[in-house]
Amino acid sequence: MSNEATLHGHPEVGISHDAHHGEHGDHHHQSFITKYVFSQDHKMIAKQFLITGMIWAIIGGLMSVLFRLQLGYPDAHFQFLEDLLGSKWAKGGQIQPEFYYALVTMHGTILVFFVLTGGLSGTFANFLIPLQIGARDMASPFLNMLSYWFFLTASVVMMSSLFIETGPASGGWTSYPPLSALGDASEGSKTGMDLWIVSMALFVVSSLLGGLNYISTILNMRTKGMSMTRLPLTIWALFFTAVLGVLSFPVLLSGFILLLFDRHGGTSFYLSDIFLATTGKALPNEGGSAILYQHLFWFLGHPEVYIIILPAMGLVSEVLSVNSRKPIFGYMAMVGSLFAIAILAFLVWAHHMFVTGLNPFLGSVFVLLTLLIAVPSAIKVFNWLTTLWRGNIRFTPAMLFAIGFVSTFISGGLTGIFLGNSTLDIPLHDTYFVIAHFHIVMGVSGILGMFAGIYHWFPKMYGRYMNNTLAYIHFWITLIGAYLIFWPMHYEGLAGMPRRYLDYSNWISFNQFGGLNRFISTVAMIVFAVQLLFVFNFFYSIFKGRRVMTRNPWDATTLEWTTPIRPGHGNWPGEIPEVHRWPYDYAKDGRDFIPQTEPLGSNENEH
C-alpha cells in the first residue's frame, strides 16, 4: 500500500497539499477534538500513549510505596492510611492482607502491561516508525487511533476495579487459577477478577491493532532507498516487538477466555478436585488442569518481557550511537541478536514452571533454550560497550539513561542465568531473588530505556528541551536508588525469603531482614519522589522549556531530524526525503555525521 493510497481519505495530509505546508506545520484547520482527542496523527497518538502511561506509572509506583510501607514497617499504624482508604483496606492504619495482595497484583499488572508495554511500545512505535522510516503516518491511522482508545478503555476498566466493594484482582499479576477462578477462595477473585479479565482482553485488542499496524507500516511504507538494512535499530527492535505481540497475545487471550468460562460457564478447563473450606463444599469440577493456564499464560508471559525490553534496547542503541558520535558497533549482529531473542522468546516459557511438577526431561530442554538467550544478550552488551569505546561521549540526559540501561541490563541479565538453570531455580523460585532479577532486568532497564527515549525525542515531540539539571538529578538518584533497592533483595532471595508475604516476623527462617526491609522501603520512597520531579519537568517543559532552534539538535543522521521542528500531520512539508545510506555514519571520513539523506560520495563505500 503506498502512502498516497493510505492517506487518500485525509486531504489535509495528502501529498498534493504538501507543497503548501510551511515550515511551522499544518495550516489546515483542525478542531480541538480531531487534533488532540480523536487524533489520527501518529505523533499525537504517541503522546497520548505516553501521557496515559505516565499516569499509570505514577499510580503503579504509588502502590509500590504503599506496600513497601507495609514491608518496611509491618507493625506500625499509619492513621492516614485508614483515613484515605477506609477501615476495610487499612484497618487501624495497617494494610490488610487482601489489600496488600490487591496492591501487588495491580502494581504488577499496571507496570508490566499498561506502562512498559502500552506506555513504552505504544509511545515509541507510534512516534518513531513513520518518522524514522520516512512515512507520513501509519499504514492505518484509523486502526492506530482505535488502538489507543482500546488502551484507554482497558485503562478505565482496570482503574474502576480499584473502587468496587470486593476490591480489585488480588491473585498476583499472573492470576493463576484456581485462586483467580473462585470467588470463594479470595475476595479479589469476585468482580475484581472479571474486570481484570475484561480490561486485559481490551488491552490485547489494543495491542494487536497497534502491532499489526506497526508491522505493515515497517514492511510497506519505507521511503525510497530505505532498505531493511538501512533501518535504525529502533525500528528493528519495534518490528520484532510487534511480531512477538501479534503472535503471543492471542494465546494469552485464549487463556483468559477459558478462565472466564471456568468462572461463569461451569466448565472445568483449569479446575479439578477442589474443596473450599470457606463454603465447606466440594466443587463439581473434575478433570481440568491448573497447569494448563500457566502454559497459556507464560506463552505470552515470557515473550512479554522481551516485548518490554526490545524497544528499550532499540532506543538505547540509537541514543548510545548518537551521543558517542560513533556508529553502533556490529549493526548486523545487533539485528541478528534481536531476531534470535525474538525466536527464542517463544521457546522458553516453561522455565517459569520448573517447580510445578513439570517432567524433568522437558524441564531440561527449557534450561538449554533459556540459557541460549544469554548468547545474543551477551553479543548486544559487548556491542554496546564497543560502541562507547573510543567514542567522543556527550552526557546528555538520554545518554546517561542509556548507559544506566546497559548497567542494569548486565546486572539483571546475569541473575537470569541463575534462574534459568532449573537446579538453581529450585531454591530461588518465587523468592526475592526473582523479584530482584526481573525488576532490574525488565522493570528498571525497561524504564531507564524509556527515559532515554523520552529525553532524547522530547525536542522532536514538543519542540522544546527538558531541563537538564533536573534530568541529571533524576538520573543519578534513579540509578543509585534502583541498585540500593534491588541489589540487597538478592541476598533475601538467597536466604529463601518467599515473595508475596506481607509480614515475615512470625517466620524463624526469614525474620532476619527487618532492618534491610526498612532501608529498601525508605529508598523506594525517595526514588518515587524523584520520579515526580521528572513528571513535573516533563509537563513544565512542554509549555515553558527552552525552545529548540535547530532542526537537528543532537546532530543525528536519522530521518526524523529532517522534519520541521514542529512537524504537522504528514511529517514532511514537501517530498519525503530519499535515503542513501545506513543510519550510523558518525565519524566517517573525518566528518562528525552524515545524514541518511546525503548521497554516497563518488569514492565512498557503504559501511
Place this chain on the structure above:
Amino acid sequence: MSTFFVLLILFFGFLITFQIAKASEYVGVLKGEKKNFEQNNRVNGFLMIVFLVLGLIGVYWCNEMYRGKILGESASKHGEQIDTMLYITIAITGVMFVITQILLFWFAYKYQYSEKRKAHYFPHDNRLEVIWTVVPAIALTVLVGFGLFYWFRITGEAPQDANPIEVTGKQFGWIFRYPGKDKTFGKKYYQNISDKDNNSLGLIWDDANTHDDVVVGNEMYIEVNKPVKLIINSRDVIHDVGLVYFRQKMDAVPGTPTTLWFVPKFTTEEMKKKLGNPDFEYEISCDQMCGRGHYTMRGIIKVVTHEEYVLWLAKQQPNYAQAFPDKSPAGPAAPVKTDSAKAAIVTPAPAVTASVATK
C-alpha cells in the same frame, strides 16, 4: 499532622530543586551553550567513575554484611549439590559482572567529550564478534552441563527405601498423611472431604487401606539420614511446599499430585546447636500465592532420630479411629515392637489405647 508536614517538606524540597534547576539553565545560557555543555559533561563523566568505584565497594560490603544471613550449610544431600551449582554460577557470572561494569563506566569516563578527541569510525569487526559469541556460549555450556547433571539427580526417582508422606496444602495450612502399618496409602476422593466429620482429606473408608492412615496437621515428623518422599497435593488452590534448609520446592496443584524427595542430614536438635538458635525449626513455607493467608501458611518439619520417629508415629491415632471413635478400631498405626512401651505413651487417645489392648 505529621503526614501534612512531610508533604509540606516534600513540596518545598521540590520547589527549591526546581528553582535551582531553572537558575542553572539561565546561568548556562549566560555562560554560553558550549561552555555549559562541557562543564556538565565533565561533572557527569566524573560521576560515572565515582559510581563505578563506590558501586563495587558497595557490592563487596553488601556481600560481607549479608554473608552470615543467607542460608548456611544445606541440611539435605540434594542441597549440597545445589549449593555447589550456586557457587559455580556465582563465580562465572561474578567475573562477567565485574569486567563488564568496569568496562562500561570506565569507557564512559575515559571517552567523554573532548574538543581534541575524534571518535573512531569502527562499525564492525567479525573477529571480535565471533569471540564474544563463542566465549559466552562455552561458559553457558558449562553451566547447562553442571545444571542438568544435578537436576536429573535431584528430580530422579526416589530410592526404594524412602519413607512416603503425603502433603496436602489447603487455605491456609498443611495436612500430612502417613501410610500406616500397611505402608499403603488408602484411596481418597475429594468429594468425601468433610472437616466436621473429621475427614480432611476425603479418605474412602470402604478401602481398608485407609483405616491405618495417620493424618496430622501442621507438624510433620521425618527421620534423619533416611530418604523421604513427599507426595504433594492441594485441596483448593495452588500452594507450594518450600523447604529452604533442604533447598527443595514443589508446587501443590489440585488434581495433579507432584513429588519430591530428599535426605535430611541434621535433626532439628542438631540444627538448633549448629545455628545457636534454640527456637530453630525447619519451616515449610507456602511459596505460591494462595490467598489472604498466604504469608501465614507455615508448617513445621521435625527431623528426629529413628527411635524418636518410631515412637512418635506409634503415638498417632489413625484418622479412621478419629472419624469413628465408636467403631471397631483398625489397629495401631505404626510398626511397633514393644507393646508395653507403646501403651505407656499412648494416654490421650482412648480409642488407640483400646486398640492396643485388643491387640
